[in-house]
Amino acid sequence: MLLAGGSTAWLAGMRAAAPPLPRVALSVEVLDREGRLLRPFALADGRWRLKAETSDVDRRYLDMLVAYEDKRFWQHGGVDPLALLRAAGQVILHGRIVSGGSTLTMQVARLLEPREGSGLTARLGAKLAEMRRALELEARLSKREILALYLTLAPYGGNIEGVRAASLAWFGKEPRRLSLAEAALLVALPQAPEARRPDRHPARAARARDTVLARLGEAGLFGEAEVVFAGRAPVAARRLALPMLAAHAAEAARRARPAAPAHRLALDASVQARLEGLAAERVRELGKGVSLALVMVDNASGEVLARVSGADPLDAERAGAVDLTRAVRSPGSTLKPFIYGLAFEDGLAHPETLIEDRPARFGAYRPRNFDRDYQGTVSVRQALQLSLNVPAVVLLQAVGPQRLASRLGQSGFALKLPPGEVPGLAVGLGGVGMSLDALAGLYAGIANGGQAHGLRDRLDGGASEVEDVRRLMSPVAAAYVAQALAGTPAPHNERPGRIAFKTGTSFGYRDAWAVGFDGRWTIAVWVGRPDGQPVPGMIGREAAAPILFDAFARLVTRPVPFGPLPREALDVRNAELPLPLRHFGRMAGKENGAGPLIAFPPDGASLDREGDEPLVLKVSGGAGPLTVFVDGVPAGQPARAATMFWRPAGTGFVRLTVMDAAGSTDSVTLRIRGAADQDGGAQPGRLSGR
Structure with missing residues (x-):
């Protein structure tokens, strides 16, 4: 108990004395509606560094990483004495470094705070500083948080940092599902990222990958047949571009919130990719300097599911830098x-x-x-x-x-x-x-x-x-x-x-x-x-x-059908329409008094309705029977009365139109207010004449 209490006190003291973690700069990410990466933005110095959590990565890769780099990672407190003794013994026995004694936590400490120096004293001082910083990290962070920092900061060649950027650059996919060969290569690369870059040194990359496979196979992490099969897989000989879907939408999102580390758009990455592919195919047929743009919207929500502006944002001949969806x-x-x-x-x-x-x-x-x-x-x-x-x-x-x-x-x-x-x-x-x-x-x-x-x-x-x-x-x-x-x-x-x-x-x-x-x-x-x-x-x-x-x-495999016509719609032939609707003629001018005129209510009026009381409608002029329409739907039979009464079916805004037998019309827009003054879509009312 005394030992446990002393250990707890030591950890608390280490945590209190530890300097704050340095801020880790991350690439800004623009994500689609499902959280899929549309486009990342490089850091100011040109590096690609995407934030990674352990949940973002294939579980087998994590097991391989820990087994190869730091097999007692989950047990030690940041420094593994057994690994340090083994490394020192190998130096004495062979006269050179055979394997390092750094834990994953110590590697994270080095990645967070790199130290320069090539002499023995400088190297020894850097190692001691790493050990102390590793202990401080273990006192402050959980094991998964430390592992997430490694997954975010580890170098993978060139300006690629972090396992997500590496998987996208070398395999063209997120690291959630990796083959055994891919996972082994990602384990091997951070040890010598420039010497093992697949695009420059594919043979060295393959040998390093095979070394990881052989050692972990011997450790029983997977069978011999799997090792042989994975070793036959070719190593990617070229680096792929990171995703760049919806380039203009991503730029607009970043401009709108320049301080945000991530942006979640309504776009659907799969829809965006298909429509960008369609645009790239069709633009070649359109002729020199001709471009195209597409926008897809969800009817029920107004969410923009795809926004394709031009065929290629880098095509200067077609003004690819211009967002044509907003032009x-x-x-x-x-x-x-x-x-x-x-x-x-x-x-x-x-x-x-x-x-x-x-x-x-x-x-x-x-x-x-x-x-x-x-x-x-x-x-x-x-x-x-x-x-x-x-x-x-x-x-x-x-x-x-x-x-x-x-x-x-x-x-x-x-x-x-x-x-x-x-x-x-x-x-x-x-x-x-x-x-x-x-x-x-x-x-x-x-x-x-x-x-x-x-x-x-x-x-x-x-x-x-x-x-x-x-x-x-x-x-x-x-x-x-x-x-x-x-x-x-x-x-x-x-x-x-x-x-x-x-x-x-x-x-x-x-x-x-x-x-x-x-x-x-x-x-x-x-x-x-x-x-x-x-x-x-x-x-x-x-x-x-x-x-x-x-x-x-x-x-769309099968288009979504439209709903049925509203109950108030007239689904009839021409001969069954009210007489004024059968043939449209030019409006008779109001200036000579030939057409109908709505005397009451005036245009823009707000009418209070109590219970089921009817509302009055007064009309002057017009030739023959008058037909009243509420939002385009006839409200009763034509009538010759100058004063009529109608009962709105609800509250809200309504368009009232009167048409005479000659086709001349007059219209007003009204607001019907109930006891609670609620806005709602007014439905056609019932009309009676006196």
Whole structure:
């Protein structure tokens, strides 16, 4: 007991007297959603040093390391007297050092505080200092903490330090699963890291590995057959590059938090690697100076699962240093679905509503279809699927360019306009700026039932992790848009109906786009020159859409189906629609009093609702019976009454639209407040007339 008490007191004194551990500089790591390494960053002096824990390493490698370097590691207190006596006896017997007496703890002490000197006295002093420091380490740290320091600091040749960096550099994988030959090489390298570098001295590396195998085989750690088999394995003759997935996303994460030792992103390493491989294949077919970018988003969360900016960050010809997923470009026709969505929400149109695709002029603005041809009378669904320009502009005039811009901005993805400019009708055909990741977020909002999430790049806290869900369009409108886009004709040799998608081409063939989604994921593709120069003949359907379909084919064995249409949706043919919805005509001007006007409630009003009491709606003007729409869904049968009452099905924001028999409309946006003033998605209410 006296001895035990003295030992405890000695350890406490050693711990109290020991200087603090020096700070170990580590490579910054950028990790994916599962903790897999996307990209490490070298230290300021160029060394690669990745933090390693015993749980990060193959258990057999740890057993081999301890058995070969320090077989009494788990028993001694930092210095092994038996090993020192053995080493001294070998020096006396052979006149040279045959084996060292340093324990793993002493090696850690030397790695933490290297000491210079070549003379016998200097070497003896360094050894004594190592022994004392080893005792201090044992007093302060657990055995596993000491072993983790060795796994992090041990040299493996060149600027490689630590077993994780070594395994990645020599084998191209993390050290969680090592073959016997690989584990033996990692045991042997730190003893003479430069003399045994596999890329420079493969024969020496093989001999050192075989020595480890032979000695541990003799010690009974594994059988002779295993030793023979492992000895036949070739030694890696070249050093591999450390992982560099999602280069731009990793750089952005590090810039955002320069002091953080690690960054956890929402990216999925396997998805990122597949899409980077796809980009590298396809970019070779695109021509000189042409690049591409891809973004993949989870519809339900807004998490960015992949962000591929260009084919190679080191490709100067294609401006590889520029993050093309965030570059602002002209989106072409890719904003059209949001015009249709607002028209559906306002009750201006239904997918089966007929609309005219004929030459039209809007003041000095005269839109034309891409092929310079016109289709005549088509359904709104067909107009969207065929990406006809005139119907899109006609509907945009009805919903209002400013309202479109405001809705997209309120959903978290604002349009980019020159300073002082206001949205005009050209916005619907791409006369505005938008980034690829913003488009991906918007389309994910359609797939998510009209609720758009702010894009989430990180999973390690911060503002980007805050739940941010905003209304993009009503659930019924989102379902109509998704259903229409699912019927868009597929590119050549692709299976139709696999995904819902839309393509776009900017003016002058500068940008080719394709954005598609299924019930779970959205992928957006951009193709073009980073410098903005035109690429004659490059269109979204031929340049970007095949890449989009290939991306889904590589990642999704079977696309996730969309959910059923909302209960309030009208799944009918044109002849079964309410009369005002059967054919869309230009709005009758309010200035001459021809169209209906909502006199009460005013636009932007907040209405308090008590219990099941109905709310009043007063309308003046309009030709014939009036149809009322709540978030794009008819609320009862057409009526001629000027004063009507309706019962909202919930609280929150609601879009109320009145349409007369001639197709003229008026709309207001209201907030319905209940007793607890809770925000919620308002559902279509019931209407009665008096």
